[in-house]
Amino acid sequence: MPGVMNRRLDVDALRAMVAIDQHGGVTRAAEILGLSQSAVSHKIRRLEASLDCEILSRKANAPMFTTAGQDLLGYARRILGIHDEAVLSLSKSTLQGKIALGMTEDTTCTDLARILGRFRRLYPEVSVRTKVRMSLVLQEQLSLGALDAAIVQVFQHEVRPADVLLYRETLHWVKSPELILRKGEPVPFLSFDDDCFYRRWGLDLGQDAGAVFETVFECSSAAGIIAGVTSGLGVALLSQRHLQPGMEIVDKDFPKPPDLAYVIRRARNSRNPALETLVREIEAEVRRYGTLQIAV
């Protein structure tokens, strides 16, 4: 049995435990942490060896964590809380200035509010003003210099080297099971408004693949599109996060849409240390929790 002196809990291993709990497994936690599945497995193994007790249950139909694992999770959260507070506190510098940050409706959520709130407490001399618009508008305002940075959706292949990738999403074709699509007839399409770049991709699709799309409903909010789908009004393109239990995925009937990427995009020639710090904070938080929770 290792002596007490040999028992040192690695902060990153504790963070891995919390990620496993948060995301429901070793493999998903590994993705979030940017490690391989086996690295995370090794970390847990090393914790278990160090403490000489089991943390994850290896039995079927058992909770993921053992009782000891649950106890350690509690300690882990406390340690990580102080650790992260220490890191933030000591990183505090005399940053100042103004930041104009854009975001889309579906990234306007409590997670981001918490990030911004903490940022304000740490850097009271920095003023952050946020604008909520759709992605194409945000991109235009970036190029006009009206925004310093924005969290936008782009297609995976449109990600730029200077973008900070937050996470990716898959788009799905969805409809209600009660909606019957007849061959040879135009497909009723539920569309976000002109500023949604999904819509353009969907309409271009109508020409390229021979399928005919008829826009029967336009709405600028995801909630509206979701309601339209569940009412059986038509077919829509929705990201994975927006899927509802009663929806039918009909990806096989239509061309596969490219993956989406959520990125922080900065205005060109932006050399603002405060902005860099904010970007880093947002990136770190997303890395820890995986996504920015949807507001729906």
Added chain:
Amino acid sequence: MPGVMNRRLDVDALRAMVAIDQHGGVTRAAEILGLSQSAVSHKIRRLEASLDCEILSRKANAPMFTTAGQDLLGYARRILGIHDEAVLSLSKSTLQGKIALGMTEDTTCTDLARILGRFRRLYPEVSVRTKVRMSLVLQEQLSLGALDAAIVQVFQHEVRPADVLLYRETLHWVKSPELILRKGEPVPFLSFDDDCFYRRWGLDLGQDAGAVFETVFECSSAAGIIAGVTSGLGVALLSQRHLQPGMEIVDKDFPKPPDLAYVIRRARNSRNPALETLVREIEAEVRRYGTLQIAV
């Protein structure tokens, strides 16, 4: 500047910081932690690089820690407190049994009481009985099997492989500045009683080196010897911890005594898991705080 994601504070580096603060320097902290001085120096350097701020002040006549370093010390203590509690809590097992522990008067202190108190709370089924005796008595009782373990003083060269070394001490020859030693006359010697192994070494010295020692005062407590020295009654051998501001160190006038070691010594054939756990707890605590504080 490193992103927030790269900032991970190593628990052992934080522990090194606390040891530096506690013991007044990198070199002493390294001894306590069982590392080389350069390893501790590297640890601090890595913390500083990770946080991109200075922790130790490298200026003369400045406090050891910078302001940021002081802040981080506070966090470090909180993190280590939770960390160590987690380790102890998860190590709790169904230990039981009886332990007879011996200790010398000068290790009977609040530190050890705290250790024993915590041990009792974690392992309520284990009964610990303590006896306070001088080192030679304790060693005899160990060999008789009357004790399971004891914290004893031995000369450095008498440390056994199975002993758990807690810390070392230097012995000094001391007297009061008002005591004048005349050449050719016997040296007045203040002696612990027959059970103190210092005394035997000191009397043997009288034969080996030609100096003549005359025992003018016997006392079994360190406090008594200290009082005799400060009263100018004679010369005594005292450990570093017992030195008082008004004492004059006269090491150059007498042969250099061997260093002392405080060890946990176990009875032979002792195979008690509870005892092993207690030994590890004591060892860990001493490693964290350096010494067991004197009771004087």
Added chain:
DNA sequence: TGATCTCATCGAAATTTGTCATGTGCAAAC
């Protein structure tokens, strides 16, 4: 000035961590 002490730095050895490939177990589908 020389001696001593403390911490920093360098080069290399030792240790730890992460990756890749593969193994193992379980559940679902056929």
Added chain:
DNA sequence: GTTTGCACATGACAAATTTCGATGAGATCA
């Protein structure tokens, strides 16, 4: 029953990090 897919574990090894010992640099004291 077999096959397939998914999740985590394990082994070998490379990469990264930490530690050691030697030495350098600076400060202090006699």
